[in-house]
Amino acid sequence: MSDLKYTDATPDSDEREAVDYLVSDPPVRRESERWVISGLGRTRDTRHLLLPGLHQLQNVKGWISPGGLNYLAETLQIPAAEAYGVASFYDLFQLEEPEDGPLHHVCVDPVCANRGSGSYIEELRSEGHRVHESPCLGQCERPPASFVQMTGAENQDLTSTTSVDPQFFSGATSRLLRRFRTNAPTRLESYKEQGGYEALKSAIELGGTRVIEMLLDSGLTGRGGAAFPTGVKWQSVANHQSAPKYVVANADESEPGTFKDRMILENDPFALIEAMTIAGISTGCEKGWIYIRGEYTTAADRLARAIAQAYSAQLLGEAIAGSSASFDLEIRQGAGAYICGEETSLFNSIEGFRGEPRSKPPYPTDIGLFGQPTIVNNPETFLNVLEILNYGVDHYRSAGTPDSPGTKLFCLSGDIARPGLYEADFGITLRELLSNAGGVDGVLQTVLLGGAAGCFVSPQQLDVPLTFEDTKSHDLTLGSGAVMVFSTEVSVRDVLSRLAQFFRDESCGQCVPCRIGTVRQHEVLLQIGDSKADVENVALLEDIATVMTDASICGLGQTAASAVRSALTLGLLDESRP
Amino acid sequence: MFGAGGGTSSYQEVEEADFVLLWGSNAREAHPIYFHHVLKGLKSGAKMHAVDPRRTASARFADAWLGINVGTDIALANAVAREIIAADLHDRKFIDHSTSGFEEFAAHVQTYTLEYASSVTGVPADAIQELAHSYANASMAQILWTLGITEHHNGVDNVLSLCNLALLTGHVGRWGSGLVPLRGQNNVQGGGDMGALPNKLPGFQDVTDNSARQRFSDAYGVELNPQPGLHLTLMFEAMATGTLKGLYVIGENPADSEADVSHTRKLLTDLELLVVQDIFLTRTAELADVVLPATVGWAESEGTVTSSERRVQRVRAAVEAPAGTRDDHTIIGEVAQLLGASWPADTPEALWDELRSLSPMHSGMSYERLEDNNGLQWPCPDLDHPGTPFLHGWLWEDDLGGKERAPFSLVNHEGPKEQLSDEFPIRLTTGRALDSYNTGVQSRGYPSPIRSGDQLEISHLDAASLNLAQGELVRVSSPRGSVEIEVDIKTDQAAGLAFTTFHFPELIDLNLLTNDEWDPKSGTAEFKAAAIRIDKLTSGERYV
Amino acid sequence: MSELQPTEIAISINGTTVSVDAGTTILEAARSAGVEIPTLCWASNLTPVNACRLCVVEMEGSRNLVPACSRECEQGSIIHTESERVALNRKMILEFLDTTNDLSESTELQEFIVRYEADSSRYTEPSQMKDATKIEDDLFVRAYDRCVLCYKCVEACGDDAQFTFAISMAGRGFDTRVSTEFDTPLPESACVYCGNCVGVCPTNALQFKKEFDLRQAAQWEPERQKTTETICSYCGVGCTLELHTQDNEIYKVTSPADHSVTAGHLCVKGRFGWQYVQPPTRRPSSPDMSS
Ligand SMILES: Cc1cc2nc3c(=O)[nH]c(=O)nc-3n(C[C@H](O)[C@H](O)[C@H](O)COP(=O)(O)O)c2cc1C
Ligand code: SF4
Numbered sequence A: 001m002s003d004l005k006y007t008d009a010t011p012d013s014d015e016r017e018a019v020d021y022l023v024s025d026p027p028v029r030r031e032s033e034r035w036v037i038s039g040l041g042r043t044r045d046t047r048h049l050l051l052p053g054l055h056q057l058q059n060v061k062g063w064i065s066p067g068g069l070n071y072l073a074e075t076l077q078i079p080a081a082e083a084y085g086v087a088s089f090y091d092l093f094q095l096e097e098p099e100d101g102p103l104h105h106v107c108v109d110p111v112c113a114n115r116g117s118g119s120y121i122e123e124l125r126s127e128g129h130r131v132h133e134s135p136c137l138g139q140c141e142r143p144p145a146s147f148v149q150m151t152g153a154e155n156q157d158l159t160s161t162t163s164v165d166p167q168f169f170s171g172a173t174s175r176l177l178r179r180f181r182t183n184a185p186t187r188l189e190s191y192k193e194q195g196g197y198e199a200l201k202s203a204i205e206l207g208g209t210r211v212i213e214m215l216l217d218s219g220l221t222g223r224g225g226a227a228f229p230t231g232v233k234w235q236s237v238a239n240h241q242s243a244p245k246y247v248v249a250n251a252d253e254s255e256p257g258t259f260k261d262r263m264i265l266e267n268d269p270f271a272l273i274e275a276m277t278i279a280g281i282s283t284g285c286e287k288g289w290i291y292i293r294g295e296y297t298t299a300a301d302r303l304a305r306a307i308a309q310a311y312s313a314q315l316l317g318e319a320i321a322g323s324s325a326s327f328d329l330e331i332r333q334g335a336g337a338y339i340c341g342e343e344t345s346l347f348n349s350i351e352g353f354r355g356e357p358r359s360k361p362p363y364p365t366d367i368g369l370f371g372q373p374t375i376v377n378n379p380e381t382f383l384n385v386l387e388i389l390n391y392g393v394d395h396y397r398s399a400g401t402p403d404s405p406g407t408k409l410f411c412l413s414g415d416i417a418r419p420g421l422y423e424a425d426f427g428i429t430l431r432e433l434l435s436n437a438g439g440v441d442g443v444l445q446t447v448l449l450g451g452a453a454g455c456f457v458s459p460q461q462l463d464v465p466l467t468f469e470d471t472k473s474h475d476l477t478l479g480s481g482a483v484m485v486f487s488t489e490v491s492v493r494d495v496l497s498r499l500a501q502f503f504r505d506e507s508c509g510q511c512v513p514c515r516i517g518t519v520r521q522h523e524v525l526l527q528i529g530d531s532k533a534d535v536e537n538v539a540l541l542e543d544i545a546t547v548m549t550d551a552s553i554c555g556l557g558q559t560a561a562s563a564v565r566s567a568l569t570l571g572l573l574d575e576s577r578p
Numbered sequence B: 001m002f003g004a005g006g007g008t009s010s011y012q013e014v015e016e017a018d019f020v021l022l023w024g025s026n027a028r029e030a031h032p033i034y035f036h037h038v039l040k041g042l043k044s045g046a047k048m049h050a051v052d053p054r055r056t057a058s059a060r061f062a063d064a065w066l067g068i069n070v071g072t073d074i075a076l077a078n079a080v081a082r083e084i085i086a087a088d089l090h091d092r093k094f095i096d097h098s099t100s101g102f103e104e105f106a107a108h109v110q111t112y113t114l115e116y117a118s119s120v121t122g123v124p125a126d127a128i129q130e131l132a133h134s135y136a137n138a139s140m141a142q143i144l145w146t147l148g149i150t151e152h153h154n155g156v157d158n159v160l161s162l163c164n165l166a167l168l169t170g171h172v173g174r175w176g177s178g179l180v181p182l183r184g185q186n187n188v189q190g191g192g193d194m195g196a197l198p199n200k201l202p203g204f205q206d207v208t209d210n211s212a213r214q215r216f217s218d219a220y221g222v223e224l225n226p227q228p229g230l231h232l233t234l235m236f237e238a239m240a241t242g243t244l245k246g247l248y249v250i251g252e253n254p255a256d257s258e259a260d261v262s263h264t265r266k267l268l269t270d271l272e273l274l275v276v277q278d279i280f281l282t283r284t285a286e287l288a289d290v291v292l293p294a295t296v297g298w299a300e301s302e303g304t305v306t307s308s309e310r311r312v313q314r315v316r317a318a319v320e321a322p323a324g325t326r327d328d329h330t331i332i333g334e335v336a337q338l339l340g341a342s343w344p345a346d347t348p349e350a351l352w353d354e355l356r357s358l359s360p361m362h363s364g365m366s367y368e369r370l371e372d373n374n375g376l377q378w379p380c381p382d383l384d385h386p387g388t389p390f391l392h393g394w395l396w397e398d399d400l401g402g403k404e405r406a407p408f409s410l411v412n413h414e415g416p417k418e419q420l421s422d423e424f425p426i427r428l429t430t431g432r433a434l435d436s437y438n439t440g441v442q443s444r445g446y447p448s449p450i451r452s453g454d455q456l457e458i459s460h461l462d463a464a465s466l467n468l469a470q471g472e473l474v475r476v477s478s479p480r481g482s483v484e485i486e487v488d489i490k491t492d493q494a495a496g497l498a499f500t501t502f503h504f505p506e507l508i509d510l511n512l513l514t515n516d517e518w519d520p521k522s523g524t525a526e527f528k529a530a531a532i533r534i535d536k537l538t539s540g541e542r543y544v
Numbered sequence C: 001m002s003e004l005q006p007t008e009i010a011i012s013i014n015g016t017t018v019s020v021d022a023g024t025t026i027l028e029a030a031r032s033a034g035v036e037i038p039t040l041c042w043a044s045n046l047t048p049v050n051a052c053r054l055c056v057v058e059m060e061g062s063r064n065l066v067p068a069c070s071r072e073c074e075q076g077s078i079i080h081t082e083s084e085r086v087a088l089n090r091k092m093i094l095e096f097l098d099t100t101n102d103l104s105e106s107t108e109l110q111e112f113i114v115r116y117e118a119d120s121s122r123y124t125e126p127s128q129m130k131d132a133t134k135i136e137d138d139l140f141v142r143a144y145d146r147c148v149l150c151y152k153c154v155e156a157c158g159d160d161a162q163f164t165f166a167i168s169m170a171g172r173g174f175d176t177r178v179s180t181e182f183d184t185p186l187p188e189s190a191c192v193y194c195g196n197c198v199g200v201c202p203t204n205a206l207q208f209k210k211e212f213d214l215r216q217a218a219q220w221e222p223e224r225q226k227t228t229e230t231i232c233s234y235c236g237v238g239c240t241l242e243l244h245t246q247d248n249e250i251y252k253v254t255s256p257a258d259h260s261v262t263a264g265h266l267c268v269k270g271r272f273g274w275q276y277v278q279p280p281t282r283r284p285s286s287p288d289m290s291s
């Protein structure tokens, strides 16, 4: 709702068609020449189509032209400046007319950088291709990772272009990965044959209260990084009487070194759909949203096909599985912004605003997506729900430790013999995990545990059990379960400055400590370069770290210094290393 | 409205209302800061319906826009009333307790069916029905209007037809519900407050009220004329018949602003004496025998003004006035001296205190209190009174305190005086642009980057049938005159409707076209509805 | 409207117990107890965005510092507004801003820089916002090298007041800027020149052209300036104007934020329509008042 005035730039017919196709019931409805229905309510109802609309425009023309943007914005009654503000937030949207041909996004984050992305980029460039140096693409098990953005055709990720099979391994207890090898991911029948939709049946029988009790008893905590008790989250949303309420799956997975959610979506999409449906009917949420990072083309595609089948089989929509409950599911694709994995920023992104985190409190369970009570969980968290319902709480707790029950997915990458996705009981040590993966490729220098927002682990710390409680007591974090292994061949300085650059590039820019702090941190690290960090620089880094950690709005800024701090503590910047 | 000359509500109330009916007002451009309050209301969930021939900048914010034919407001209002009664949504308890004439009114609006109103107004019946239900069902509703309602030959009837709706639903006399006429010009309200009306003394006391008049006579030591004077339009009629021979104009520019302005100019020229007191040498001042240069009220002198929410506020001198100019009150005082009266050279505050002693509704408003409270809303009868945010609360008292119940008014649809014809087939209506003001005397002074000049906005359908291109210069004629103006083609304007602003009379003399048919009850002319013809200029003509 | 009975909440601020209504922010509570907390992005007439983080305070039991401007008081909270940790955080935020922007025309920030001993010399060749000043019309200029991205202008242009949305934050991270779509010049954008953005800008990044010209001409003389409150002469809404004058000439117009009619916001006429009382129209003193 605003004064809407657009520049004279007009769309071409492709752009017009793309937008018209998307917006079937625009916010301004001309009932007759003398009667127009519009207003704030209608504008609010359609604003979430902005992000899909921008994807459409980007895809038809290879960029978002002023005419296309005007047309989309006017159709949705969004001010042009705001639509531009949103478009310019994302890496996958180009706002200047590019040269022809696909755009190759190639990962330059530490694992891929050490495993050939530099030469791959040179190769592509010498062949005349356009290349964008990308942050981690979530394909770390098969470096160098790339993603190809097309014009007028489907984008391509590695799963669709490479012959390298997905690598996943389970230890003694195969739980979350139980269907991975045998499942035909986009066939509902196949999923059902492997016990699919039994959990939903039980959930319907048990009723929401009992389901939530089981979650509380199971001790399940979130796998997205913050390890918040899942049952408490569901309970709190269930307690809200207000409607509508929402369930969101956070599959934005952009933490460097993390690729588990992509694997889940590519190999077991129905499991996520089933678990979200359970969440919906158990807590009274009428609609679910799955937010997938924009680069996960195959995952999004398989998920969309699975959702369509679930609808036809009445496992989504009205009267689910013969019950009186209804639940709808919609996919939203991100567009290249790590910060959109932060839950409130994800809400803003879905709603068609800039992906800037909101301040908490209020928490999503009270005021979440579209201002309504909302459950947000990571796909891995959702998969655990199926285990609990299918096999019971006692069985669930039979793996892991009392404070970290169950199993955990670890993403191993870097200098390791068999990179890939590993499922292990909580409590396994790093040493065991590395040896399960065939051992370090070379001499171990350090492991970056938990992603860019995680900490460096020294070879002396390999026996810390991987549980929430043990890592915490050692000032470490499991984070997203990323385990990036670096041999002595790797320059930790380069790794660090690349991590610092990652945060600098990915900061949303909203708050001063992070917007400027990430830049200053990167600058100081670059200045230190190969020389030993002097006292003043260390003090400055320490002060920068303090303000980012203490005063930033969200987890990005709050953890942007954690790897640097741990490197300083471990003395990784002390003597000159390779 | 029921005996008080001001809007019933405070601006803040519209922020809390849950339904806003914007009728004949483009407040977004004409009253932008009032519209901020409306927007706050919409942001917190209020619904707004806009009734206006054009989908104005304000109407674009509305949940529903009803594109009514110019001058058919009463038909619409009566149909809304009929629908409210037919659907049993009226507030019977309020009606029985606080109003009179309901039965007659209900019978009177019987003929205004949705179908009939739809045929007259051009608005679909469903839209009218929805409006009626939304307004009646709201717990707090406001009706806002401006000149789109009043600048008609039957403007007062238009207003009464809206008041009927408030009485029908009890949407008046309570916080959040009310009737809000937005004042087009700074201190129009204050002028009325101060008795600058032909039939009123300061504080809206009637000149025919003997005891009120006596109070003034006692204070001033002279007898006052009990006959109401002439309002503006009657003055021009009196000039035409020669009974009015001298005119003292203070801060108005009728030689540009009156409808059918060429006629007005002739009348002004023919006067025996024309005195103009103004801050500029306006077109009117150019015609004057005597010009009295005044200071700028709001920036060069001290005093008070009253706003549309009846808030009396202080104005102050921020800069020194140029030599040779004087404050309005000083000039008037000196003229009085020269005429033989012994008016003391009082300060603005002393004059204000004199007013407070004579106008009960202003009594509690000392300068000190006005300054401490950012102004006070009348009535404010004594120094302990906090001012009155909304009027007519008495309608909701168990005991009406002997006041007469609020009457329904029986008014009928007449339509604009000037009918469309084959010769003049297009309806012209006028309004304001955001960055400009009236005849532009003040607003022309600053370099607004969004100023586009006066243009004739027409429907793309009419443009097509007349074979006109965007920006093309055309001749526009009404039975009274013609001007040349550029067209601005709109895709969302109704066919047969043309609109223009009137801010640049030195360039385009638009009031040559407008109709001076006027409302016998208010004296306001029918600016909003003239019949015109648009002619394409031949290429030769264009470059003359 | 159902009026909820306000419940009293007691918190401790720097050792003093303060009792406030539920829903009161820490900033409001502190002010009511006479404790000043510096702010930058907060304004009484805008929704808090809590982006600058200058107002952070220590709340016992909270891992991170909390923004006083937007955090509501919780029963029993123990707040420290000037602890060493708080001071270090403020110092860093000020150093960050000072190394990024030209803050010379923000007297308030200059005072904070001194108070918190911010030392920008610790940084070697820091990246800065070096945007060129945009002069696109005669009403105001935009000097984004002074812009601290406090969101105030965006909020005032948006749904905190004006609902025009001519400007938005665009880009991301350090490259974020206040911008129109595709950086379209303001006169071609949706801007309606209400100047409400200028009215709220804390750093003079947005500046009335008249003030800008005076400063450029080295004729900016704060001692010769005064402010007078009056009422706008245009429509009948009755907006309070603060006329800022230097030597008998108006150079800018604002409105008090705590005023019920305007909440500090004006329209283009009230904000800029004063030209006719200025030279050359009425001054220097000539009774030739040709309009
Ligand atoms: C910068 C940032 C990025 C994040 N990215 C993700 C993500 O990609 N996936 C995810 O599940 N959680 C992510 N989170 C955590 C989410 O905010 C949220 O805590 C999580 O989705 C909750 O799900 P869970 O309880 O199942 O872990 C991120 C947090 C931050 C601060
Ligand atoms: S911490 Fe960084 S990413 Fe998070 S809100 Fe602040 S600027 Fe944005």
Ligand code: SF4
Residues within 6 Å of the ligand: C146, C147, C148, C149, C150, C151, C152, C153, C154, C178, C197, C200, C201, C202, C203, C204, C205, C206
């Ligand atoms: S221009 Fe001024 S008000 Fe706007 S964000 Fe920058 S500093 Fe804040």
Ligand code: FES
Residues within 6 Å of the ligand: C038, C039, C040, C041, C042, C049, C050, C051, C052, C053, C054, C055, C056, C067, C068, C069, C070
């Ligand atoms: S004033 Fe509180 S964050 Fe800026």
